[in-house]
Amino acid sequence: MGIYGVYIVSKSGGLIFNYDYNVPKIETEQTFSYPLDLKLMLENNRLLVSFGQRDNIKVGHVLLAINGIPVAGRKLEDGKDALDMLDDATNYPLNLKFGRPKMTVNEKIFLASMFYPLFAIASQLSPELRSSGIETLEADTFKLQCYQTLTGIKFMVIADPSHAGLEQLLKKIYELYTDYALKNPFYSLEMPIRCELFDTNLQVLLEQADKNGIGAN
């Protein structure tokens, strides 16, 4: 239930604003004995579960900590190699913490620019004449609503699939953008939005929308 995040993408496809709103934290900590019944794999400098779902640990989750010591890349914070530690039977039992990987800022920028061609291709592959790009994208865990202004800026909100009234919310965010970002003399177009007033007003708006969304259901 609720809203997960807001993204604003400029005309040229760059992420100019992102705000995460109560993104759920999915983490599980468990004690394991040798041998490990999960298969781990190194990808993008992170150790992730490639096979063997159990309890709340899902394929795609990353190893966050061993015995409470955070794992950075394939190394523990104290310099030991995580894979070597997991392979050594004498280290067990081990307390491992797994969780859904958090998106880094770089990944967000990457995803925002990835949406740009998807939006364009959707309109090109349309079987109907004069179609717009993607307006709503639905998956089983979330819904993405996109609103493109006449000037080409895309406002996107990610929310629960059952959340209603996202179009109005996006139009209100656009209103906030014109009021607090565009009228700010220190803001230059196409650049990331760093306006305090915009942030605070957006937060108020999202809180309101979140509450009303729950009330409507």
Next chain:
Amino acid sequence: MSIHNIYIFDRMGTLLYYMDWNRQKNSGMSKEEEAKLMYGMLFSIKSFVAKISPHDPKRGFLCYKTNKYALHYYESLTGIKFVLNTNTSVKNVRDLLQQLYKDIYVEYVVKNTECEMGQPIVSELFKVKLDQFIKQQVKTLQ
């Protein structure tokens, strides 16, 4: 309700089948090119959805809508992908696609020894049955 067109891809991205009913706009490229573009878009959407999802996704991407049409996506566990474009107000297309997979694809392609897996479907029977199935759906849903 109107159904525009259907694409069936296998897990390697080969276009197995394409059929359209009432399509107003052509993308201005050959069928092969268009299928590649479509598959590429779906592939990107899938990875996009997997990354941006706040929870662990189960079935992942389901559909997207523009102001003119809706694209519905169903993927079997074996990687066969069904893509159906309809107008935006159609509901329960997922059930329809699942039924299409179960009753038409499995019956007339998988159980047909003449149909080679991973190759475009040329079976006339499949073509007729699919056409019938879609036309019947359009009628019952109207």
